[in-house]
Every structure is written in C-alpha cells, then in structure tokens.
Amino acid sequence: MSTVPVNVEEKLFQNRYRVDAGRPHIRIKDADVCLSECSAKSCTFVCPASCYKAEGNGAVTLITDGCLECGSCRILCTDHQNIEWDYPRGGHGILFKFG
C-alpha cells in the first residue's frame, strides 16, 4: 500500500480565520517572565500555527491570528503559568470547514 505525503502548510491553508481586532483571546501575562525566567520557551516550538515567536533578545511575541485553539501553549507553560487563555468570542477565530 502506498502512502501519500501530507503537507501541513497546505492543510493549514484550508482553514479560515476571523480576527477579533484588538481583542486577542490569548495573552502573555508578563513579558519579563518569558525574557528572563523561561529558558525553554516551549511555546515558540509547539504552536502549530507559529503564533509565538522568539526574538533575538530572548523576548517572546504572540500574535493570535491563525490560532487553532489546540491549547498546547497553555499546557506547556504550566511551570510559569504565564499565559492567559480563552476561546475567541462567538463568530471569531478558526473555521475548520474548508479542508
């Protein structure tokens, strides 16, 4: 039986996302904790939508556009409890209807 390779970027492109402008549903509570207390910066590796970005100076930025609401970032940040996580308001966020 032959297998067909899956291209994750292509699959993600099938999704649609409705941005709730100015009201991100996930927030880093204290940027200084990311900068000086978290060496692993797991959120920057685990997020399938690349919402978290490690900056050269050790800071971490978060842009929630495209978030798949998987919850991985919240689970991995339990050591520091530095993520405030909620679902987007109704009518916003990811739409999984196009794949």
Ligand code: SF4
């Ligand atoms: S895992 Fe948590 S504390 Fe560490 S960089 Fe990410 S948000 Fe910051």
Ligand code: SF4
């Ligand atoms: S919930 Fe999942 S997709 Fe959304 S920011 Fe966290 S890790 Fe990324």
